[in-house]
Amino acid sequence: MKFLRFAVAGSAALLTLAPAAAFACACGCGIFDVGDGTVMPSQTGDGITLWARYAHMVQSDLREKGHGADAADNPDKRIATDFYTIGGQYAINRKWTVMAQLPIVDRSFTTTDEGDYAAPEGTVNTRHMTAAGDAMVRLTYTGLSPDQTTGVGIGVKLPTGRWHSYKGPLGGDAFDRDTLPGSGSTDLQFHAYHVGQVHGALSYYAQGQFQFAVASQDGYRPGNEFDAAVGLTYDMGRSGLAPSLALLGSVRARDTGVNSDTDNTGYSRLLIAPGLKVRLNRRMSVFGDxxxxxxxxxxxxDPASGDAGQLVAPVTFRLQINFMI
Structure with a gap:
């Protein structure tokens, strides 16, 4: 068993050298890394936890500032994305935990052709890409309290993902920089968490992470992003069910650089997320929200520019399976 634990931990570390998915994209994918479905060290105890996560997001509603907008104000019409993530977390000891994750993104991008991609100007078409993105590895110090209920740490996102587009038959790029799986940047991330009991079977948690680029490529730097979650979970005991309710928040600064859309990037948002965790046995659980x-x-x-606003998702879905070794 000890050999198996070190073998899996080594495999998780190797994942950080491979491509991962679109966590730095302008869609705000970092929100999937916070909330009750994520694996905080206090939930794992000693040893290894592996997980697989699926998330679905369709950005179809155009917004300008704090309100909805006319779809004619922006050439982009729809961005549909499926995220597939595998990850591993290894508790080195009672004070230190290392995590690695490897997402893959499958994305369809519907936009109005400018006449340089594949069709006459004004033609609405859909482009598709399935690719890996940017790898993430995090180190968390869990020794602030004896029961691991509080922790802080640092992470690194590597520019291993696909950050260049493919060309159409007329030479135009199929995807904008902020809709590609990778950002091309190397980012640092600082994170913290705390969990505790409210009363009896009712518990709470608070979690946050701040990510910013320290190096970028080809005239594109993603905006700094802060994601946080606070929530309640009620453990229903032998049934194995634990419903939860969370508030998730994100604040992202504008993208910068000559290849960014500075005027139409950056946002702040607050989401409500009802969820349910199902404990299948003492090692395996499933969470969805x-x-x-x-x-x-x-x-x-300005809407008069003909390229105004951002596409947002009216709802997103997440499903995660956790397995403790």
């Missing part, structure tokens, strides 16, 4: 925005503000260019 639905995330619905209740307040959001996006940065937007």
């Amino acid at each position: 639905v995330e619905v925005p209740i307040a959001q503000y996006v940065r937007s260019a």
